[in-house]
Amino acid sequence: MQDENRTPARLDDLDRKILRALQTDAGQSLEEIARQVGSSKTPVWNRIRKMREAGVIGASTVVLDPQALGLEACFFVLIRTSEHEADWQRRFLATLRARPEVQEAHRLAGDIDYILKVRVANARAYDVFYQALISEVRVFNVTALLSMEELKSETALPV
Template sequence: MMARLDELDRKILRALQTDAGQSLDEIARQVGSSKTPVWNRIRKMREAGVMGPSTVLVDPEALGLGTCFFVLIRTSEHEAGWQQRFLAALRARPEVQEAHRLAGEIDYILKVRVANARAYDVFYQALISEVRVFNVTALLSMEEIKSETALPI
């Protein structure tokens, strides 16, 4: 269910998406309010599930994880047990930054972040040893052109 947000809530969310580490005073100044109402709105939005936990965005290049693969997976298995094993395998692999179940010819797409092609192969070998898949296609991202975490609110 979609949360009801007014313009002040949206301004607060935009400020937090830009930098969640800024002070309440700074957010209040940006949105044209005072600290207490801003804090109350943030608390209410957290309680309503509009916002999850605050995290830090880390530069993958700085940690030697500059290689990104998009992995397309087709499977002939569609039973609940297979899907549970597959999802557990994905959740256990920190290299998988995103995983989506798709409509169409491809069943799943993964965003996998690793150090290099050899590290991807280690990931791939581990994945196919845990669950059976029909076809895997790995696409190497040559350049990240745009990456946003902020939603267009």
């Protein structure tokens, strides 16, 4: 989640080149990153360290293939609620955080209050998720939309 009070980091061209290289493959060596961005290892390492300290770079991870793991169904779940009290919101957030199927969750402006991206094996697994969700928190309306085909999915940000 984002910190609304954080000011954007000031990045120069070399910082942006380093970030693009890391987003392409965070597992590559420091030597390879330095070669790609046209610098030496020490300044690149120092810049990466400073960007980590500033919160520009978070945890390093790997991208897994959901199909290869048997998670073939991706649902976008639209939630409307008549509950807007702080206690309900805390329970809802705790419920979402406890469910590994929820890859993303957003609070929205407009007629829909929340949208979730839920990755599961199939429709039956989605129903298990749905039943667990509504047993934890009260919601007014839930609409699940099955993604038929993922046309684009990026983890890299435009820097």
